[in-house]
Each structure stands twice: as C-alpha cells, then as structure tokens.
Amino acid sequence: MFDFRYHALSLVAVFVALLIGLLLGVAIGDQGLVSSAERDLRALLRSDVRDANKRSDDLREQVAESNRFAQEAYQPLVADRLNGGRVALIFLGPGSDDIAENVRNALVGTGAKLVAVGVLREPLDTGELAGAADGTRYERLTAGDEDLANGLGVRVGVQLVSGGKLIGELREALFKTLNGEIGDVTSVVLVRRSPDLEGAAATTRDAFEDGLVTGIRRSGARVVGAEASDADPSQISWFEKRDLSSVDAIDRIEGRAGLVLALAGAQGTFGIKDSAEALLPDVVGPGQ
The missing domain is CATH 1.10.287 (Helix Hairpins)
Known part of the structure; x- marks a missing residue:
C-alpha cells in the first residue's frame, strides 16, 4: 500500500x-x-x-x-469487506492469467470469491453472433449497426449477472473462453485490453461495450475497472467516461486493496498513475 x-x-x-x-x-x-x-x-x-x-x-x-x-x-x-460476494472477471479483448491471478488473490479474506472469468472476442464476429441469435431480433445484427450492438450488449450484461437463455446461446460466438458460473453475480471486474479497430468493427465494438456496462449496472451489480501498472495504453479514461470506479495497478498490493474497496462501494480512480485521484479510497471517513 x-x-x-x-x-x-x-x-x-x-x-x-x-x-x-x-x-x-x-x-x-x-x-x-x-x-x-x-x-x-x-x-x-x-x-x-x-x-x-x-x-x-x-x-x-x-x-x-x-x-x-x-x-x-x-x-x-480487506477482511470481510465483500461477504457473500460473487465476482466475475471479464476481459474486453485478450485475457491475462497474471491479472486473473491478481484479482483472485485480491479477494482472499474478503468473504467473496471469483466465480467466473470470461474473455470476450474482439472484434465481434457479427455474422456468427447473428447466426447464434436466430429467432431473436439480434439475428439481424450486422457490422456497424450501433442500435442492435448496443441492445445486445445490454442483454448480455444483464444475463451475465442474472442469467438467461440468450447468453447461453451466444456463449461460443461471444466468448473466446468463459470459465466458471454466470447468472448469480454480485459484482464484475472489467479489464479492457481491446485491440485498435477502425470503421464498422470499431463502431460495433464501442456500442456493444457501452451496452454491456449499462446491462451489468441495470442488473444491480457493482462494476469496477482494473488494469496492471504497465498497461499501455491505459484505459482509466475509458472507465472514467462511463463513471466507473477503477484501479490502475492490480499487479501491486495497493492496487489489489483498492480493487476490494472499490468493489465494496468506494467511488473514484485509485492507484499510482497520474490519472489516479488517490492511492486508496478513504477507509474511515472524517470524524469516525
């Protein structure tokens, strides 16, 4: 710390x-x-x-x-800060075993456990997604269709937390890997490592990601952004624009502490980079 x-x-x-x-x-x-x-x-x-x-x-x-x-x-x-919590870790872009292990270690002793780790495919394969969504309005999804991509993101975000039929049908097309149990999640850690995209692929990706954040929040789950101290480029500004709390050094002990406190409800950007408001959230408020 x-x-x-x-x-x-x-x-x-x-x-x-x-x-x-x-x-x-x-x-x-x-x-x-x-x-x-x-x-x-x-x-x-x-x-x-x-x-x-x-x-x-x-x-x-x-x-x-x-x-x-x-x-x-x-x-x-961090002791018992997240009692009964069920945390999902979702990578927007390539996964990282090191980051997954750091998140898992951060939760030790908090009363919460990491129940799912998913790696979203980016860029999205709209053709495969449309085929897997046969019989729903998302079967019309095409690259560059912001409305359908955003709507799909919202549905996936809600069902990631609360469960549902659509996310099961889209599992193979949407996730490169998805290990663990979804559908009973209390909070989500987002790690954005999205590749540089242009044109319709970027439009679709951006609309879907915005919808995903909206859907997770709509379901009542807490969402916190995280990245390693050497992340380049940093995604903290992306989290800030969506009013998400974040930590910028999950690979350091202070970053792991910040993640737990943010998952417990602290709001802000925490860590060691210039973008951070503080190293850690205030653990005890004034006069307490």
Missing part, C-alpha cells in the same frame, strides 16, 4: 555515485599518479563507496520492512 518509487530512485542515485567513484579510481590509477593529493582523493572515494554501500543496504532494509508492513496490513484492511 506504499509507493516505493522514492526508494528505487534513491537506490539508483547511490549506484550511480558508486560507479562514478570506481571509474575515477581506475582513471587515476591508470595515470600512475602518486601524489599526496591522489592518495587523499582515493581515500575520500573509498569512504564515499563505503557510505554508498551502507546507504544502499539501509534503503533495501527499509523497502523490505515497508513490504512486510503492507502484507501484514492488507488482510485487516
């Missing part, structure tokens, strides 16, 4: 000083200078190297202590 960039920069500075000291020592030795000034300089550089090594060791110990504190503070912070 701490930002260790300061420690990392300090370590870099220490090692740069150490390297400069060593290079100066080698250069002086190569010139064969034996003056008193040289001996004094060498002694000073040796002292600087010793100080730098000690500073480096001290910083490493501080970082290790901070990590231990964060690990020990995590469980009391």
